[in-house]
Structure formats: C-alpha cells, structure tokens
Amino acid sequence: MDFSHLKLTHLPRLNTPADLRRLPISALPEVAAEIRRAICDQISRSGGHLAPNLGVVELTIALHYVFDFGHDRLLFDVGHQCYPHKLLTGRLPLLGKLRLRDGMAGFPEPRESPYDLFSVGHAGTGISTAVGMARGDSLNGEGWSPENPSGRRIATIIGDASIVNGVAMEGLNNAGTLKRQFLVVLNDNGMSIAKPQGAVAAYFDKVRLSHSYGEFKKAAKEMLAKMPGGDLMREAYHRMGEASKALVSEDAWFEHFGLLTVGPVDGHDIPTLIQVLNEAKDTDRPLVLHVKTIKGKGYSFAEGDSTTFHSPSPFSISDMESEGCRVELKKSSRSFTGAFGEMLADLMARDPKVVACTAAMPDGTGLSKVMPKFPDRTWDTGICESHALDMMAGLAKTGWKPFFAVYSTFLQRAFDQCFQEVSLQGLAVRLCLDRAGLVGGDGAVHHGFCDVSILRCLPKACLMAAIDEPSLKASLEFMRFYDEGLSSVRYPRDSVSQRFVDEPCPPFELGKARTLLENDRPHVAVLAFGTPAIDACEAADMLAGEYRVNVYDARFAKPVDIGLVRSLIDRGIPIITVEDHSIEGGFGSCVLDACNDEKLDTRLITRLALPDSWIYQGERKEQLAEAGLDAAGIARAIRAAVDAHGLTPGSNTPGKPESVVSGRS
Numbered sequence: 153m154d155f156s157h158l159k160l161t162h163l164p165r166l167n168t169p170a171d172l173r174r175l176p177i178s179a180l181p182e183v184a185a186e187i188r189r190a191i192c193d194q195i196s197r198s199g200g201h202l203a204p205n206l207g208v209v210e211l212t213i214a215l216h217y218v219f220d221f222g223h224d225r226l227l228f229d230v231g232h233q234c235y236p237h238k239l240l241t242g243r244l245p246l247l248g249k250l251r252l253r254d255g256m257a258g259f260p261e262p263r264e265s266p267y268d269l270f271s272v273g274h275a276g277t278g279i280s281t282a283v284g285m286a287r288g289d290s291l292n293g294e295g296w297s298p299e300n301p302s303g304r305r306i307a308t309i310i311g312d313a314s315i316v317n318g319v320a321m322e323g324l325n326n327a328g329t330l331k332r333q334f335l336v337v338l339n340d341n342g343m344s345i346a347k348p349q350g351a352v353a354a355y356f357d358k359v360r361l362s363h364s365y366g367e368f369k370k371a372a373k374e375m376l377a378k379m380p381g382g383d384l385m386r387e388a389y390h391r392m393g394e395a396s397k398a399l400v401s402e403d404a405w406f407e408h409f410g411l412l413t414v415g416p417v418d419g420h421d422i423p424t425l426i427q428v429l430n431e432a433k434d435t436d437r438p439l440v441l442h443v444k445t446i447k448g449k450g451y452s453f454a455e456g457d458s459t460t461f462h463s464p465s466p467f468s469i470s471d472m473e474s475e476g477c478r479v480e481l482k483k484s485s486r487s488f489t490g491a492f493g494e495m496l497a498d499l500m501a502r503d504p505k506v507v508a509c510t511a512a513m514p515d516g517t518g519l520s521k522v523m524p525k526f527p528d529r530t531w532d533t534g535i536c537e538s539h540a541l542d543m544m545a546g547l548a549k550t551g552w553k554p555f556f557a558v559y560s561t562f563l564q565r566a567f568d569q570c571f572q573e574v575s576l577q578g579l580a581v582r583l584c585l586d587r588a589g590l591v592g593g594d595g596a597v598h599h600g601f602c603d604v605s606i607l608r609c610l611p612k613a614c615l616m617a618a619i620d621e622p623s624l625k626a627s628l629e630f631m632r633f634y635d636e637g638l639s640s641v642r643y644p645r646d647s648v649s650q651r652f653v654d655e656p657c658p659p660f661e662l663g664k665a666r667t668l669l670e671n672d673r674p675h676v677a678v679l680a681f682g683t684p685a686i687d688a689c690e691a692a693d694m695l696a697g698e699y700r701v702n703v704y705d706a707r708f709a710k711p712v713d714i715g716l717v718r719s720l721i722d723r724g725i726p727i728i729t730v731e732d733h734s735i736e737g738g739f740g741s742c743v744l745d746a747c748n749d750e751k752l753d754t755r756l757i758t759r760l761a762l763p764d765s766w767i768y769q770g771e772r773k774e775q776l777a778e779a780g781l782d783a784a785g786i787a788r789a790i791r792a793a794v795d796a797h798g799l800t801p802g803s804n805t806p807g808k809p810e811s812v813v814s815g816r817s
Contacts, residue, residue: 155244158193160186167242169216180217180422184209187236188450190247192469198250199465200258200593203448203458205235207341207419208309211443212236214425215337218433219305224296225285227269229278229310229320231259231597232463233339234268241267251593253770259597263768273597274562275512275535276317279336282308283326286334296333297436305333305433312340313512317535327438328410334438336406340416341447341458406440415442420449459515485647489586491621492643493518495628496555496584500526503632507547508555509533511540517557517586537562541569541581548579553632556581560588560600560642567606574638575610581638582631583607588617588642588682589732590762590776595769601762603642604681604709605737612637614662615709617682617731617739621648622657623666623705630660642682644732646772649686663711671700675794677720678786681706681731681739684760687776688730690783691790699794709739712746721747726756726793730786732776735761758793760786 155164162179163186166172175183187209195202213236215226221241228234238256239247243265249255260268270281286306289295296303314320315338327334406413412435417428425443432439447462448454453469454461460481467481500506500522509531514520523530533540537558544554558566563585574581588600607613614634618624618641627641658666668685669692678688678701685705692701702725704716709731720727729740740759747754760780767775776782780789 155190158186158189160190162186163190163239163244166240166244169221169240172213172216172240177217177423177426180210180213184213184422185450187213187239190239190244191235192451192454194247194250195464196467196469198252198593199463200250201232201235201463203454203461204233206451206454207445207447207449207458208233208339209236209449210420210422211309211337211339211425211445212240214422214429215307215309216240217426218429219307221267221307224305225269225282225289225307226267227278227282227285227306227308228260228272229308229314230275231272233309233311234260237267238265241265251595251769253768253774255769257595257769258593259595261595261768271597273594274565275311275314276319276323278308278310278314279320279323279327282306282334282336283323283330286330286332290332298434305335307335307337307433309337309339312338312342313535318538324406324409324411330438331436333433333436335432335435336411336438336440338415338440338442339419339445340442341445411438411440413440413442415440416444417441419443419445462515486621488618488621488624488643488646488648489516489518490521491518491624491648492557492584492586492628493521495625496557497522497525499555499628499632500529503553505551506553506555506632508557509540509544510557511535511537511562513557513559513562513586516559517584519557537566538569541566542573544581545569545573545577545579548574548581549577554581555584555628555631557584557586559598560585560603561591561598563600563603564606570607570610570638575613578612578637580635582634583638583640584628585640585642587645589644590767590772590779591645592772592775593769596766599762599767600642600644601734602737603640604731604733604739604742607638607640608710608737608742610638613710614639616641616660616707617709618643619649619680619683619685619705620652622653623707624648626657626660627707630662634662642733644683644772646683649683651686651689660707663708663713665707665713665716666705667702668705669701669703671702673700674702674725675699676726676728676790677702677704678728678730678790679704679706679717679743681709681729681733684730684732684781684786687781687783688786691786694783694787695790699790701790706739709742712742714746714750717743717747718750718752721752721756724756726758726797728758728760728786728789728793730760730781730789731762732781733761734764735759736764738762756797758789760789 162183188206191205243256246256251258257264259271259273261271262268289304294304296305310320417424432441446455447458465482465484496508507529508519508522510517510519511533512535514523514532519530541556544556547554585603587598588603591598604615607615616627618627624643631639669689680688685703688703692703695701729743731739733739738761740761744754762779767778777785
C-alpha cells in the first residue's frame with residue numbers, strides 16, 4: 153500500500169522496536185501522530201477497531217521504548233488495542249490489508265510475528281498467561297532479577313473494564329504471590345466497548361476524580377505502613393525511583409492482592425511514561441501501573457463517540473485534521489443484530505415478564521435499542537458472562553423470562569452456569585447467540601463455531617437457528633413460551649436475507665423443520681441449520697434444470713426433525729446437512745445420532761460444516777467459500793452426492809449405497 157498521502161517520516165523506517173529506541177524522546181510525539189494517521193486512514197477504508205487503538209498510542213510507544221519485547225514478554229488482554237504495537241514491530245506493509253487473509257490480523261497473532269505471544273480476543277486472560285510465563289521463565293533460569301539482569305521482564309496490558317472479569321481476578325490473586333518483577337499496566341479509559349459497569353468501575357471513577365499528583369506525593373510515606381507484603385513490599389518501594397514513589401496510590405484497590413500500585417499516570421505524556429516505566433521495570437515485586445488514557449485520542453469524532461467508533465464500519469472524513477470535521481459511516485444493509493434489538497423491544501412491550509441482559513455488548517448485541525425503553529428490566533453486567541448467566545438463572549427462579557444476548561464465541565465462558573445453575577435446575581433461560589458461525593475480519597478468536605456442541609449435552613435443551621428476520625422473530629416467540637429448560641437461537645454477523653421475506657413464516661414447533669423448496673421426485677435433499685439454508689436455495693437455483701433439490705430449514709439441532717429424516721431415507725433420497733458450525737458435534741452430528749437411535753441407515757447422509765481446523769481473518773464470504781459452505785460449495789456437494797448414489801438427471805432411484813459418504817474434515 154502507498155502511504156505517501158499520509159506524509160509519514162518515521163513510521164516507514166521503524167522495522168523493529170530497536171529503530172524506535174534510536175530516536176530521541178523529542179521525536180516520539182511525531183511517531184504517535186503518524187501512527188494515528190495510518191490507523192485512522194486504514195480503518196476509514198476497511199473498518200476495524202479504531203478508538204481502542206487511538207487511545208494507547210503513547211503508552212505502546214513508551215513500553216517499546218523502555219522494554220525490549222524481542223527478549224522481554226508483552227502480553228495483551230483482549231487484544232483489539234494492538235495496532236500501534238504491530239506498527240512498531242515492522243508490520244506497516246500489512247496494514248493495507250487489515251483483517252484480510254494476507255494482511256494484518258485485527259488481534260495479536262503469533263503466526264504473524266514473534267512479538268505476538270498469544271492469539272487473544274477474549275477479556276481477562278492477559279494477567280493469568282503472564283503469570284504463567286513469569287513462572288516458566290523463572291523455572292528456566294531466564295527471569296529478570298537484580299541477580300540476573302539479562303533475564304526476561306514481563307509486562308501485560310489490561311483495561312479497566314476487562315480487569316473485573318473473573319479470570320482477571322484469579323490472575324491478580326496469583327500475581328500477588330510472585331517473588332519477581334511483574335508489571336500489570338492498567339489502561340484506564342473509563343470505557344469498555346460501552347461504559348464499564350459495576351462497583352469496581354465506580355471505584356475507578358472515584359480515583360480519577362479525587363487524586364492528583366500532589367495528593368499522591370503527600371500520601372506516599374503514609375502508604376508504607378499500609379502496604380501488604382510486609383518488609384518485602386516496603387523494600388521494593390524504597391528501591392523505586394522518586395517519580396514512581398510520588399505516584400504510589402493511597403488506598404489502592406490492588407494492594408489487597410499484594411501488588412504495589414503506582415498512578416494514575418497520564419497515558420499520553422510520553423516523557424513521564426518513560427520515566428515511570430524505567431523505574432517500574434526494575435522493581436522486583438509485582439506492580440500495577442495505573443495509566444489514564446482517552447479512548448479515541450487524537451480525533452474529536454472518536455473521542456466524542458468512542459462507542460460508535462470502537463469498531464466502526466468504513467467511514468468518510470471531510471477533513472481528518474480538522475476539529476470540526478464531518479464523519480459519515482458507510483451505511484450497511486439491515487443486520488440480524490439490528491433486527492434482534494427491535495424484536496426484543498417488541499417482545500418486552502407485549503410480555504411484562506420478559507427481562508434481558510448482556511455482558512458489556514449492548515451495541516454489539518442490539519440490546520442498546522432496548523435498554524432505554526425498559527431500564528428496570530434490562531442490564532449490562534460488564535465483561536462477566538458467567539455472572540450474567542447466573543443472574544439470569546436467579547431471575548428465572550423468581551418467575552421471570554430471562555433472555556441473555558451474548559456472542560456465540562463468549563458463550564463458552566458461561567457453560568458451567570448453563571450446566572449447573574440453569575439446566576440442572578430445570579430453569580428456562582433463553583440464549584440469543586449473535587456472531588454465530590464465521591465472523592469475518594475478527595477471525596478465529598471470535599468465530600462462533602461450538603455453541604451446538606457444548607449445549608446439546610444438556611437435558612431438555614432446545615437449540616435453534618434463524619435463517620432470516622421473520623424466522624428470528626418466530627424463534628424468539630417460541631422461546632418466550634419454552635419453559636422445559638434452556639433454549640438458544642443462533643444467528644450470524646451478517647445482513648438478513650430478503651429471499652423469503654414476503655412468504656408467511658410458520659411458527660416454530662418443537663423439533664419440526666420448515667420446507668423451503670420442494671420437488672415431487674427430488675434427487676437430493678438439503679437439510680440446513682441456520683443461514684446456510686439461504687445459500688442452499690441459491691445452490692438449488694444454480695442447478696435448476698439439471699437436478700431437483702429439496703431444501704429444508706432444519707430450525708432445530710435439538711431435537712432433530714427425525715420424522716422428516718426418516719421419510720427421506722425411506723424414499724432413498726440422499727441428504728446433505730449444512731451448517732455454519734464445527735463438523736465436530738454440530739447439527740450434522742445431531743442428525744447422525746438421531747438416526748442411530750432410530751436404527752436408520754445413515755449411508756445416504758453427507759455433512760457439510762466448518763472443517764476441523766482454524767479459519768483465519770478475512771471476509772465472511774471468503775471464509776464460507778473456504779469451508780465449502782457458500783452456494784458454489786453446496787452445489788458441488790449436491791453433484792457429488794447424486795453421483796455417489798447412482799442418480800442421474802431424470803431419475804430418483806439411487807443405487808444401493810456401498811459405503812458411508814463422509815463429511816468435510
């Protein structure tokens with residue numbers, strides 16, 4: 153990509169962080185400005201995470217200026233704020249294809265660079281993995297200490313919203329037991345994707361409002377008497393430089409975990425950050441550096457609406473350098489997320505017993521449309537899916553009808569609660585699984601590929617998928633009255649199809665599929681779970697005049713419409729199951745298991761699903777094609793199934809199957 157229009161002086165020359173460290177500190181603000189220009193320009197073209205990255209530019213520069221992360225360890229929590237880190241580690245040439253297969257991944261990606269240690273897209277993990285690496289380096293004799301000055305130091309970055317996650321709390325609890333250097337950088341911008349929730353968020357608000365540099369200076373000596381850890385912590389304090397001593401926090405929350413706490417520090421003041429980090433890196437006890445940043449820093453439109461510009465679609469800017477610039481997001485077609493928000497609001501208006509929550513994703517799940525209308529019956533719990541689902545179980549136990557709006561990829565964090573507090577108790581909690589299947593640019597860290605496989609083992613669980621807006625509405629209406637146990641509906645990060653919008657959408661009936669395309673004497677039947685049904689219809693159109701293809705919207709993975717499957721098998725019609733889910737334990741497996749229970753011959757069944765391998769970032773349509781789940785891939789599978797069973801155009805009598813037709817793997 154040609155970056156000449158951005159007038160970059162320093163950034164193209166920074167092939168490694170060593171090149172950055174050769175620059176004088178006075179040149180670093182211009183490096184920060186160039187990073188912001190490059191990131192904003194690219195995201196305006198392709199979309200991506202904007203505000204989180206703009207907010208950590210100076211912090212990332214200072215960390216790379218002080219530490220040598222070719223040798224030391226830098227671990228990210230969540231990871232969507234890693235773009236500056238990537239640009240400082242030689243990946244500017246990949247920026248032009250951000251979030252595409254042969255470009256820069258939107259999250260840390262070890263396949264891309266040795267400077268990325270983990271693929272991370274879920275909150276709360278950074279501290280725990282850093283503790284593990286700290287212990288591993290120490291066991292290997294490679295950990296930094298005053299006695300081993302050439303050893304590896306550890307730093308991990310976590311946000312003020314992520315740190316309340318249960319995994320982060322467990323990590324902090326263990327970090328406090330380390331007897332070595334260990335730096336946790338708390339990036340406090342007062343924002344998650346939306347406003348952070350809960351008592352800890354309120355504490356940080358209080359810290360920001362009540363503390364000043366002078367107050368910390370005054371409180372520093374008083375802190376010595378309060379510090380947990382006894383003589384070891386006091387000794388660590390005395391070894392710190394004056395800048396860090398002056399910023400030791402009074403009544404710091406992290407002290408109770410045994411971590412010395414420094415800050416808040418201005419996260420956009422590069423010289424101060426470098427000074428404090430230089431002192432903190434040689435503190436041989438666990439330390440939290442509290443850094444105050446502004447999400448969206450550098451562009452008024454991102455600072456003023458950091459939720460909208462957290463991860464925007466492409467947008468246009470009339471004058472990027474102007475404070476009064478006009479920014480216009482490119483319009484996209486109606487999404488499942490948008491449709492869900494309106495449907496849930498309608499459901500809550502009609503049924504006063506319906507309540508809903510999300511875990512830090514009010515915009516991402518569509519719940520932001522509902523919350524202002526029903527503030528007493530909707531909640532954003534913050535980044536804590538496990539708590540959210542247990543809270544929903546409590547609401548169900550007291551007679552309410554709870555709906556939990558959550559990304560499919562984050563659901564597995566609450567599986568224990570699905571099992572113990574919901575299913576085991578026979579409670580009716582309803583899961584609305586956004587971002588099911590392949591998610592496009594966010595890549596493997598966010599694919600919703602295993603929700604069916606983890607939920608199908610729960611007794612009386614009812615697992616559904618929607619193919620379009622009318623079917624999503626019908627599924628929510630069904631869930632409202634399903635009281636036998638847990639229920640779920642999955643739908644993708646995609647636009648809703650208009651193919652069947654003018655046709656009546658029949659109500660959902662437990663374990664019953666819907667016919668979409670039907671012929672009297674079909675060569676093959678496609679039984680599709682979710683939006684692949686639309687692609688199957690397109691595949692049938694492509695083959696019209698050559699093959700007669702029946703297409704069914706399966707609707708349910710549990711229970712399977714075994715009556716329909718039995719009818720097709722008894723008539724000798726090959727069946728292709730299609731799903732945007734892993735082939736391991738997904739809808740196709742549900743069909744095979746149901747056939748086995750009924751002693752039905754499964755040799756006529758072919759499974760199409762996500763392969764048993766990782767699919768990385770790229771456009772969703774590209775990912776579907778790679779998995780053979782687009783219309784062309786389904787058409788190929790139809791041809792193969794017909795050929796394998798001895799069917800020819802004009803015939804509907806298969807030859808005797810010789811062997812099982814295997815699914816994709």
